[in-house]
Amino acid sequence: MNSLFLRRVFVWTVSMVLGTLIGWLMITFMLPALSPDKNAVAISVAEYGIIYFLVTVVPIGLIFVTWLDYYLDTRIWPD
Numbered sequence: 001m002n003s004l005f006l007r008r009v010f011v012w013t014v015s016m017v018l019g020t021l022i023g024w025l026m027i028t029f030m031l032p033a034l035s036p037d038k039n040a041v042a043i044s045v046a047e048y049g050i051i052y053f054l055v056t057v058v059p060i061g062l063i064f065v066t067w068l069d070y071y072l073d074t075r076i077w078p079d
Contacts, residue, residue, distance in 0.1 A: 008076060011068040019061025023053065 027048045032040040045053050069076045 004074065007072050007074045011065060011072055011074050011076065015064035015068055016057075016061045018064045019057045019059075022060050023057035027053065027056065 024045065027045070028042050031043055065076060068074070
């Protein structure tokens, strides 16, 4: 395996983990905090919905892919 392949795997792995973490924090803590209902409680992924969670997490992960691609010069996105 060459260095470029390892950097690409690193970028995808770290980006999707960060996207999942940020997405989970958003639906668990940010949504109830921004709710107009003063008695709002934390929302679980199961309650939010798996498909909705994936549709939330993947774009956030792609933002991290973009930045890590730029800084690690993995050339995942075309120039």
